[in-house]
Amino acid sequence: MPIVLGAIADDFTGATDLANTLVSEGMRVVQVIGAPEPDASYGDAEAVVVALKSRTAPVEEAIAESLAALSWLQSEGAEQILFKYCSTFDSTPQGNIGPVADALRDAMGCELALICPAFPKNGRTIYNGVLFVGEAPLAESPMKDHPLTPMRDSNLMRLMDAQSAGKTGLIPAPIVQQGAEAIRAKTAALIAEGLSYAVIDALDEIDLRTIGKAAADHKLITGGSGIALGLPDNFRARGKITSRQSGTFRATEGRALILAGSCSTATRAQLAQAKAKWPYAKVDIDKVAAGEDVVTQLADWAKAQPVDSPAIIYGSADPEEVAAIQKRYGVTTSGQMMEDTLSALALRLADAGFDRLVVAGGETSGAVVSALEIKMLEIGPEIAPGVPWTQALGRRPLTLALKSGNFGQPSFFEDALKVLP
Numbered sequence: 001m002p003i004v005l006g007a008i009a010d011d012f013t014g015a016t017d018l019a020n021t022l023v024s025e026g027m028r029v030v031q032v033i034g035a036p037e038p039d040a041s042y043g044d045a046e047a048v049v050v051a052l053k054s055r056t057a058p059v060e061e062a063i064a065e066s067l068a069a070l071s072w073l074q075s076e077g078a079e080q081i082l083f084k085y086c087s088t089f090d091s092t093p094q095g096n097i098g099p100v101a102d103a104l105r106d107a108m109g110c111e112l113a114l115i116c117p118a119f120p121k122n123g124r125t126i127y128n129g130v131l132f133v134g135e136a137p138l139a140e141s142p143m144k145d146h147p148l149t150p151m152r153d154s155n156l157m158r159l160m161d162a163q164s165a166g167k168t169g170l171i172p173a174p175i176v177q178q179g180a181e182a183i184r185a186k187t188a189a190l191i192a193e194g195l196s197y198a199v200i201d202a203l204d205e206i207d208l209r210t211i212g213k214a215a216a217d218h219k220l221i222t223g224g225s226g227i228a229l230g231l232p233d234n235f236r237a238r239g240k241i242t243s244r245q246s247g248t249f250r251a252t253e254g255r256a257l258i259l260a261g262s263c264s265t266a267t268r269a270q271l272a273q274a275k276a277k278w279p280y281a282k283v284d285i286d287k288v289a290a291g292e293d294v295v296t297q298l299a300d301w302a303k304a305q306p307v308d309s310p311a312i313i314y315g316s317a318d319p320e321e322v323a324a325i326q327k328r329y330g331v332t333t334s335g336q337m338m339e340d341t342l343s344a345l346a347l348r349l350a351d352a353g354f355d356r357l358v359v360a361g362g363e364t365s366g367a368v369v370s371a372l373e374i375k376m377l378e379i380g381p382e383i384a385p386g387v388p389w390t391q392a393l394g395r396r397p398l399t400l401a402l403k404s405g406n407f408g409q410p411s412f413f414e415d416a417l418k419v420l421p
């Protein structure tokens with residue numbers, strides 16, 4: 001059976017978030033890491049989510065990887081493509097959301113693509129084209145201090161106009177609330193005006209399901225995982241997906257390791273709670289920069305901890321500390337040193353029997369999963385909205401939770417381990 005829905009996610013936590021939504025809406029889904037080889041097998045999946053690490057890559061690289069993923073998904077039969085980015089529109093001033101969306105639109109000959117990062121369950125809503133995180137506009141939320149993608153504007157039309165070659169309009173909440181027909185009419189009007197994108201307001205999941213219905217015939221949709229809520233029903237209504245589930249998720253038995261590279265307010269609160277309970281060690285970036293073998297030191301430390309307790313290793317720091325580190329080593333080098341250290345630790349400790357990994361941070365997860373050479377993930381039980389456990393399919397048996405920096409309650413790390421048998 002060909003797949004019907006193909007997704008291209010610009011980071012790994014975003015990919016699991018989306019795959020989790022599609023699974024909970026009744027689709028059979030696999031998450032693949034990078035554009036697969038032409039002969040790759042993905043079982044009886046109805047949707048495939050390709051996870052890229054393209055959010056902060058150079059623009060040309062992000063475009064090339066996204067187009068390669070598109071071409072593979074189309075060759076496998078995908079009728080609709082979802083470009084998944086962050087519910088907080090994480091991007092640098094150069095992009096990459098606008099340029100990648102432009103490239104996908106051009107390649108698919110698509111007239112207009114929706115822009116909808118809303119994720120109401122996690123407090124991300126869009127009103128008059130302004131993205132809110134809880135009660136704060138995006139640029140007044142903690143996202144203003146993100147180490148790699150600080151968000152200093154909350155207006156999605158303005159953000160898109162600055163990043164993309166096309167012009168972006170708005171489908172406002174009153175139209176969304178009138179229903180799918182009204183959305184379709186407004187979309188047609190915006191196309192007639194020559195617009196390439198439409199930010200679409202969404203205040204709750206009812207709006208997102210209405211938008212999903214209205215977008216049944218869109219070849220390309222862009223947004224957060226929320227925009228996917230209504231899509232499986234479209235395929236179901238057309239008899240293109242079945243209700244048969246085929247999950248084989250089975251957690252591995254090994255020791256638990258928590259690796260955190262996210263510096264978000266949420267992750268730091270979660271770390272504070274977990275550190276009160278379990279042994280922890282912090283990556284000293286100055287030692288890494290000085291060439292000390294920090295990986296061996298921390299791996300030896302983790303192995304020496306009680307086997308029945310998770311070990312926590314983190315780089316996460318508050319905005320002041322991150323700013324000081326970035327001043328010393330530069331933004332890219334600081335992030336890279338931390339990602340290299342945490343991913344080398346994941347590899348070393350997976351080899352030493354740490355088979356249950358909780359990784360906090362999108363870029364961090366990308367680095368860890370790539371270092372572990374994982375090619376495919378199956379989605380397992382949900383820990384928190386947007387964060388499921390996953391199982392690596394293939395050579396190395398591993399159970400992983402890839403946590404978006406911003407997601408989860410302060411008890412997240414304990415919650416995660418409680419979910420597993």
Ligand SMILES: Nc1ncnc2c1ncn2[C@@H]1O[C@H](COP(=O)(O)OP(=O)(O)O)[C@@H](O)[C@H]1O
Nearest residue numbers: 147261262315317335338339361362363364405
């Ligand atoms: N102490 C630190 N100083 C500088 N950069 C850091 C520090 N700790 C982590 N980082 C980097 O910050 C980035 C956090 O991004 P990410 O992992 O995507 O988290 P989030 O999911 O919160 O966005 C990563 O590149 C990580 O390596």
Ligand SMILES: O=C(O)[C@@H](O)C(=O)COP(=O)(O)O
Nearest residue numbers: 013014017086087362404405
């Ligand atoms: O949409 C979201 O917020 C997440 O799925 C996401 O993209 C995660 O990114 P990070 O916060 O960088 O982990």
